[in-house]
Amino acid sequence: MATKGAIAALPLLALVLTLAGCGDKAADKAKAEAEVTAKAEAASPYPLKPLWGDTHLHTANSSDAFALGARLGPEDALRFARGEAVTSSTGIKAQLERPLDFLVVSDHSDGLGAIKAIYDAPRLMLRDPTLRRWHDMMHEGPAGMQKAAGELITGFANKTLPASMMDPSKNAERTKTIWTDQNAIVERYNEPGKFTSFFGFEYTLMPDGNNLHRIVIMRDGKAQADKVVPFSSTVGTSVDQLWDYMDTYEKTTGGQILAIPHNSNVSNGLMFQLTQTDGKPMTAAYAARRAAHEPVVEITQIKGDSETHPFLSPNDEFAGFGQAGWELGNLSMTQLSTPSMYTGNYVRAALQHGLEIEAKTGVNPYKFGVIGSTDSHTALSTADENNFFGKHAGVEPSATRAMLPQSLGKAGRVGWQYLAGGYAAVWAKANTRAEIFDAMKRREVYASTGPRMTVRLFGGWDFAPADLQGDWVKAGYARGVPMGGDLKPAGKAGAPTFIVSALKDPIGANLDRVQIVKGWIDAKGATHEQVYDVVWSTPATRKPGANGKLPPVGDTVDLKTATYTNSIGAPTLQTVWTDPAFDPAQKAFYYVRVLEIPTPRWVAYDIVRYKAKVGPEVQLKSQERAYSAPIWYDPKA
Amino acid sequence: MTIADRARGWLREPLLHFALIGLAIFALYGWRNPVDDDSRTITVTAPRVEALAANWAEAWQRPPTPAEIDALIRDDIKDEIYYREAVRLGLARDDDVVRKRMRNSMEFIATSQAEARAPTDAELQAWMDKDPARYRLPALLSFDQVYLGGARDGAAALTAKLRAGADPAMLGEHGTLPTSMDGADAEAIGSSFGDGFADAVAVLPVGQWSGPVESGLGWHLVRLRKVTPGQTPTLAMVRQRVENDWRADNRRRAEAAAYQALLDGYKIKIEKPGS
Numbered sequence: 001m002a003t004k005g006a007i008a009a010l011p012l013l014a015l016v017l018t019l020a021g022c023g024d025k026a027a028d029k030a031k032a033e034a035e036v037t038a039k040a041e042a043a044s045p046y047p048l049k050p051l052w053g054d055t056h057l058h059t060a061n062s063s064d065a066f067a068l069g070a071r072l073g074p075e076d077a078l079r080f081a082r083g084e085a086v087t088s089s090t091g092i093k094a095q096l097e098r099p100l101d102f103l104v105v106s107d108h109s110d111g112l113g114a115i116k117a118i119y120d121a122p123r124l125m126l127r128d129p130t131l132r133r134w135h136d137m138m139h140e141g142p143a144g145m146q147k148a149a150g151e152l153i154t155g156f157a158n159k160t161l162p163a164s165m166m167d168p169s170k171n172a173e174r175t176k177t178i179w180t181d182q183n184a185i186v187e188r189y190n191e192p193g194k195f196t197s198f199f200g201f202e203y204t205l206m207p208d209g210n211n212l213h214r215i216v217i218m219r220d221g222k223a224q225a226d227k228v229v230p231f232s233s234t235v236g237t238s239v240d241q242l243w244d245y246m247d248t249y250e251k252t253t254g255g256q257i258l259a260i261p262h263n264s265n266v267s268n269g270l271m272f273q274l275t276q277t278d279g280k281p282m283t284a285a286y287a288a289r290r291a292a293h294e295p296v297v298e299i300t301q302i303k304g305d306s307e308t309h310p311f312l313s314p315n316d317e318f319a320g321f322g323q324a325g326w327e328l329g330n331l332s333m334t335q336l337s338t339p340s341m342y343t344g345n346y347v348r349a350a351l352q353h354g355l356e357i358e359a360k361t362g363v364n365p366y367k368f369g370v371i372g373s374t375d376s377h378t379a380l381s382t383a384d385e386n387n388f389f390g391k392h393a394g395v396e397p398s399a400t401r402a403m404l405p406q407s408l409g410k411a412g413r414v415g416w417q418y419l420a421g422g423y424a425a426v427w428a429k430a431n432t433r434a435e436i437f438d439a440m441k442r443r444e445v446y447a448s449t450g451p452r453m454t455v456r457l458f459g460g461w462d463f464a465p466a467d468l469q470g471d472w473v474k475a476g477y478a479r480g481v482p483m484g485g486d487l488k489p490a491g492k493a494g495a496p497t498f499i500v501s502a503l504k505d506p507i508g509a510n511l512d513r514v515q516i517v518k519g520w521i522d523a524k525g526a527t528h529e530q531v532y533d534v535v536w537s538t539p540a541t542r543k544p545g546a547n548g549k550l551p552p553v554g555d556t557v558d559l560k561t562a563t564y565t566n567s568i569g570a571p572t573l574q575t576v577w578t579d580p581a582f583d584p585a586q587k588a589f590y591y592v593r594v595l596e597i598p599t600p601r602w603v604a605y606d607i608v609r610y611k612a613k614v615g616p617e618v619q620l621k622s623q624e625r626a627y628s629a630p631i632w633y634d635p636k637a
Numbered sequence: 638m639t640i641a642d643r644a645r646g647w648l649r650e651p652l653l654h655f656a657l658i659g660l661a662i663f664a665l666y667g668w669r670n671p672v673d674d675d676s677r678t679i680t681v682t683a684p685r686v687e688a689l690a691a692n693w694a695e696a697w698q699r700p701p702t703p704a705e706i707d708a709l710i711r712d713d714i715k716d717e718i719y720y721r722e723a724v725r726l727g728l729a730r731d732d733d734v735v736r737k738r739m740r741n742s743m744e745f746i747a748t749s750q751a752e753a754r755a756p757t758d759a760e761l762q763a764w765m766d767k768d769p770a771r772y773r774l775p776a777l778l779s780f781d782q783v784y785l786g787g788a789r790d791g792a793a794a795l796t797a798k799l800r801a802g803a804d805p806a807m808l809g810e811h812g813t814l815p816t817s818m819d820g821a822d823a824e825a826i827g828s829s830f831g832d833g834f835a836d837a838v839a840v841l842p843v844g845q846w847s848g849p850v851e852s853g854l855g856w857h858l859v860r861l862r863k864v865t866p867g868q869t870p871t872l873a874m875v876r877q878r879v880e881n882d883w884r885a886d887n888r889r890r891a892e893a894a895a896y897q898a899l900l901d902g903y904k905i906k907i908e909k910p911g912s
Contacts, residue, residue, distance in 0.1 A: 049828075049829055052828075075885055079885060098827065101828075136734065139737050139738050139741070140734055188884070191877060456813075468812075471806055471812065504854060506828075506831030506853030508853075510787075570786075571855045572786055574810070
C-alpha cells in the first residue's frame with residue numbers, strides 16, 4: 001500500500017512544482033524588456049554598437065556532446081557566457097575574458113538528452129541490446145565513451161539506431177521533459193538590457209552524412225516555447241517539413257521563429273542547391289519560403305569556414321581560410337567532396353546563385369545575412385584563439401589534442417584543423433530577445449571568426465568622402481541602407497556608393513585591410529565575383545602591384561611566445577567607396593570582408609603552454625576576419 | 638487565495654520538501670528492490686511481472702504471450718540468483734564498471750531534486766550577505782568621448798576646440814564608437830573601449846574635456862559628466878542574479894551534502910605505499 005501511495009504522489013509533486021513556476025514572472029520580464037527597449041529607442045533611433053553572441057552551442061543535453069564527455073549543462077553554459085568562471089568537463093577552470101551579450105543554447109533535438117538518459121538509466125531499464133552495450137561502453141571510461149559516440153553518430157547518419165530511439169512518440173515524451181526543464185533555466189538567465197538567452201535547438205538533418213543542419217531560434221518567452229517540442233530530423237526528413245513546423249509554431253503560439261543553416265561546407269553541394277530539395281526547378285513560392293524562414297546563415301564556426309573556396313575564387317588570395325580538412329568530404333566523411341559540389345557548399349557562390357534564381361523566378365532564395373558562432377560541444381562558447389576549449393570535451397586543452405584524428409568514418413580530419421570558432425555580431429538597438437531577433441530578420445548582422453571588430457556598411461547613391469566629416473552613421477541610415485538591406489531605387493544615373501567602417505577589437509589585433517566583395521549576374525545569366533581592397537593600413541607605403549594586389553601587411557607573430565604586436569596594421573579603417581564597374585542592368589550584391597593582421601592560432605598557444613608536438617603541416621597563424629551581410633542591388637527595384 | 642498561491646505557500650515549507658523528496662526517491666527506487674540481498678527467498682511480485690512485460694512490449698511493440706512471460710520470469714529469477722551470489726562473492730566490489738555505475742546512480746538521486754526547490758527570501762538574503770562584494774552595484778560613469786585613432790597628434794588643438802564648444806560628434810574618428818555613454822558600468826565600457834578605460838576615465842575631472850586617455854583602440858579625449866558611486870543593493874534589485882547563483886550552488890551542495898552524510902558514516906584509513 002505504501003508503495004502505491006508513493007507512486008500516486010508523484011504526479012502531485014509534478015503538479016505542485018509546475019504551479020510554482022508560473023505566476024507574474026513572465027509579465028515582469030515582458031515589462032522589463034519593454035522598458036529596456038523604450039530607453040534605447042529614446043537614446044538613439046538606430047543601433048549604436050553591435051551586440052556579440054553565440055547562436056550555436058551544445059551542452060550535455062546533446063547526445064553526441066555527452067557521449068564525447070561533456071558534463072556541463074545549460075546552466076553552466078549560460079553562466080559561462082554571462083562571464084562567470086566554471087569548471088570544464090575535464091576539470092579545467094574556464095572563464096571568458098569578456099562576457100557575451102547573448103546566447104542560444106541549441107542542443108540537438110534528435111534524442112535530446114537521450115545519451116545522458118542511457119548513461120544515467122538503471123541498466124535494468126535498458127532492454128535494447130545496443131543501448132545496453134552503449135551503456136556498458138560509456139561506463140568503461142573515456143575510450144568506451146568515444147566509441148559509443150562514434151557508433152551513435154554513424155547510426156544516426158545511416159538510420160540504423162535502435163528502434164526505441166527512433167520511436168517519435170517516445171522521443172517526444174522524453175524530449176518534452178528535458179526541453180521544459182531546460183527552458184526554466186534559460187528563462188532564469190534572460191536579463192533584458194544585460195544578457196539575452198534565447199530558446200532554441202538544432203535540427204540535425206543529415207541525409208547520407210551530408211550536413212543540412214539548422215539552428216532554430218524563437219523570439220518569444222517560455223510560455224510559447226513550452227508549447228512545442230524541438231523538431232526532430234527523425235520526424236521531419238526534409239527541410240520543407242522544418243518550415244512547416246516553424247509555420248505551425250507561429251500560428252499556434254502567435255510567436256516568431258527563424259532558422260540558421262550552418263556548415264554548408266560539409267553538405268556536399270546540398271545546402272545551396274539550384275533546385276528545390278525534391279530536385280524540381282525552384283519556384284518563386286519555394287524561393288520565397290526559404291528566404292522568409294532562413295534570413296541568416298552561419299558562415300564560420302569551429303568546423304571550418306564557409307565563405308568561399310580557392311577552387312571557386314581563384315583570384316582571391318584569402319579564400320583558403322578554414323578549409324584544411326573540411327574541404328575533403330561531407331560531415332561524416334562517408335562521401336568525399338568533388339569540386340562540382342563546391343557551388344552548393346559556399347556562401348559567396350550561394351549569393352551569386354540567388355541572383356541567378358531570382359532572374360528566372362523573380363525571387364531570391366539566398367538573400368541572407370551572415371553570422372559566426374562556435375558549435376562548441378563543451379557548453380563553453382570559446383571563440384578566442386588564446387582561450388579555446390575545443391570542439392568537444394575530448395579535445396579540451398591538452399598537449400595532444402592538435403594531432404588527434406577527428407574524423408567520423410574515414411580518416412582525414414585532425415584536431416588542428418578546427419578553428420577556434422566565431423561569434424555573431426548583431427546591430428540591435430537593445431539587448432532583448434525581440435530587438436536581437438528583429439535585427440536578424442532584417443539581416444543587419446555580421447560574422448566574426450572570433451575577434452570583436454566593429455563593422456559598419458551603408459549603401460546609397462550619393463555618399464561622398466565628405467560625409468565622413470559629418471554624422472555619417474545618421475546619414476547612412478537616412479540616405480542609404482545598412483548591411484542586409486536592398487539599395488533604394490537610384491534617383492539618378494551613377495554607381496552605388498558605400499560608407500565602410502571597421503574598428504579593431506579593443507583588446508585584439510590591428511586591421512590589415514577592408515575589402516568589398518561584389519557578386520553579379522550578366523545579361524547571359526552567368527555569375528561573376530570580384531574582390532576590391534577599398535581601404536588598408538599604411539597606404540603611403542603599401543601600393544597595389546602590377547597584378548592589382550596589395551602587398552601583405554607583414555607579420556609580427558612570435559611563435560616562441562605565441563604573441564604578436566600591433567606595430568603594423570591600423571586600429572580603424574574608413575572610406576567611401578564607389579563601384580568602379582557598375583552596370584545598372586545587372587543584379588548585384590556587395591559585402592564587406594575585414595582582415596586582421598596575422599595572429600597566432602590556438603595551436604600555437606598549445607605549443608607554448610603544453611609543449612604540444614605538431615607536424616610541419618599544421619597552420620600556426622592566421623588572419624582572422626569579419627564578414628558583413630550583403631547589400632543587394634536590383635535594377636527592377 | 639488561488640490554488641497556485643497556496644501551492645507556492647506550501648513550497649516554502651522545508652519540511653514538505655523533505656517529505657516530498659523522500660517520497661519521490663522512495664517511489665522511484667524503493668519499490669524496485671524491497672528485498673534483502675542476503676535473503677534466500679525470491680518473490681517475483683505482481684508489479685515486477687508488469688514491469689518485465691512492459692519492457693518486453695517496448696522492445697517488441699506487442700504484449701508478450703503467457704509463455705513469453707514465463708520465460709521472462711525464469712530469466713529474471715536467474716538474474717536475481719546470480720546477482721545475489723555475485724554480491725555474496727564480492728564480485729561487484731572487484732568490477733570497476735559496476736562501482737562507477739552505482740556511484741552515478743547515487744549522484745543522480747542526490748541532485749535530481751535540487752533544481753525543483755525554490756529558495757526563500759531569507760535564504761537568498763543570507764546568500765547575498767555572504768559575499769556582498771559580488772552583488773555590489775558597480776560605479777556608473779556618464780561621459781562623452783572623441784576618438785583620435787591610433788595616434789594622439791593634434792590632441793591639444795582638438796581639446797581647445799571642444800572646450801570652445803565644438804560638437805564632439807563631428808570630431809576625430811567619429812561614428813565608429815558611441816560618442817556618449819550614460820550610466821555605464823566598467824563591463825559595458827570595457828566591451829566598447831577595452832580593459833582599463835573605465836578606471837582611467839573615472840579619475841578625470843568632472844565637467845571638462847581632458848585627456849588624451851589611452852584605450853585598447855588608441856587615444857581619446859574625454860569629458861566625464863557624472864560618476865554614480867557603487868552601492869549595496871537590496872535583494873529585490875539583484876534577485877535574479879542571486880537566485881541563479883543560489884540555485885547553481887544548491888545543486889553542488891546537494892551532491893556534496895549527500896556524499897558528506899555518507900562519508901561521515903565511515904572511518905577512512907589510507908595506507909600509502911612505502912609509508
